[in-house]
Amino acid sequence: MNDRSIHIPHSPLPRIVVIGGGFAGLELCKRIDDTKYQTVLLDRYNFHTFQPLLYQVATAGLEPSSISGPLRNIFKNKRNFHFRLVEVDKVCVDEHAVHTTQGALRFDLLVVANGTKTNYFGHKEKYEGAFPLKQTPQALALRNSTLRNFEEALSVTNPDERQSMLNVVVVGGGPTGVEVSGAYSELRNKILPCDYPELDFGLMQIHLIEGSGQLLNGMSKKSQENALKALTNMGVQVRLNARVVSYQNHVATLNDGTELRAHTLVWAAGVTANLIPGLEAYAQAPSNRLLVDGHQLIVGTKNVYALGDIALMPGGDYPNGHPQLAQVAIQQAKCLAKNLRHGTDTERWTAFRYKDKGSMATIGRNQAVVDLPGNIHFHGGLAWFIWMFVHLMAIIGFRNRVVILMNWIWNYFTYDRSIRLILRAGS
Ligand SMILES: Cc1cc2nc3c(=O)[nH]c(=O)nc-3n(C[C@H](O)[C@H](O)[C@H](O)COP(=O)(O)OP(=O)(O)OC[C@H]3O[C@@H](n4cnc5c(N)ncnc54)[C@H](O)[C@@H]3O)c2cc1C
Secondary structure, X not given: OOOOEOOOOOOOOOEEEEEOOOHHHHHHHHHXXXXXXXXXXXXXXXXXXXXXXXXXXXXXXXXXXXXXXEHHHHOOOOOOEEEEEOOEEEEEOOOOEEEEOOEEEEOOEEEEOOOEEEXXXXXXXXXXXXXXXXXXXXXXXXXXXXXXXXXXXXXXXXXXXXXXXXXXXXXXXXXXXXXXXXXXXXXXXXXXXXXXXXXXXXXXXXXXXXXXXXXXXXXXXXXXXXXXXXXXXXOOEEEOOOOEEEEEOOEEEEOOOOXXXXXXXXXXXOEEEOOOOOOHHHEEOOOXXXXXXXXXXXXXXXXXXXXXXXXXXXXXXXXXXOOXXXXXXXXXXXXXXXXXXXXXXXXXXXOOOOOOOOEEEEEEOOEEEEEEOOOEEEEOHHHHHHHHHHHHHHOOOHHHHHHHXXXXXXXXXXXXXXXXXOOOXXX
């Protein structure tokens, strides 16, 4: 830990420190009344990541810059706002201070919005070389590794080894797992055979392993069935009620003893809270989310709030807390920002209520599933267009929208993905 202090210009206004420029932190900082508060945003990256499209970066569909928003640029016109590129490594609730890689910082109000991290259920060592998909560098690492495997497969003469270099195992049948499997299937069926005419992509297997009895838990039964059917038609080998118990030397072992050889294993099997030391006393087992009241105040504190994936607000329609979705994070941030306009007189604050606008997942070209409130379900081409429209509108920045739209149009008509570069840092 660093004992220096982070320098922030003096202000007579109370200081709100926000940890994390994800969906929740970003929305909150945009909406904080800058005549009433000084805001300091801390993040370990200098950009916001639009995580729902990370899988397209990993599968060479989009450049990382098109799903990222530089934080300084987003807030260039905000007054009484300061950004610091730091990792927060300790929170001292009683001292009203956070400790970071660049020093300590005092707060009047703290908002913890640092999301989640990949959950290996306490046994990361069992999954050697598995690729998580939570951050942009991870998506790039996956893209590089997969493409390098294809290049190296050209020089391998042993047919089993060669097939293993092409194979992909995806662990977890939630939206990310479904989207990644669908994207790999499209690469295999339409794109890679043109790039590598010497490789037989008929040999490439894509396995999707899900521990429960259905894909897309949390979506309607209809959408779950439609997603399963679509993936199966695309040649993805889906195994339900199966768990990957280890991944060593490029072999994924399932709980029934089945062994799947694959040089690529994508871990999309769940997340756990990104708990910062100092906040353990406020975390709720088993997922370590921070227990908050209806105003997002961490229970047991007076001036520390939590938003988004890391917050747990059980009650009402959500006895186990809200789903860990971007919409929840954004709505919670809007509610807190609105309440903060009334100062800390909580008499005038309103409690958070989540307005469910529906959920969706894409599987591939002309294939998506959408559930809307009121028991309305779509699948196929219409759902795919709805999915694209919603994601395009949600992405940060007009430039990114145009770039993504152009990429999607190009990919649609040419069956091509232009970003198949293997980029390594250094020489
Ligand atoms: C691959 C993927 C696909 C998804 N698809 C969808 C989807 O289609 N629809 C949907 O609604 N939701 C989706 N989600 C979930 C959605 O992205 C999350 O619910 C949302 O990001 C939560 O927002 P947040 O602000 O709580 O956290 P995040 O957006 O994760 O932001 C956390 C921020 O905190 C920063 N941070 C973390 N620790 C520290 C630290 N110690 N110090 C400083 N900074 C730190 C991180 O860099 C990050 O910027 C997806 C998630 C993933 C991973």
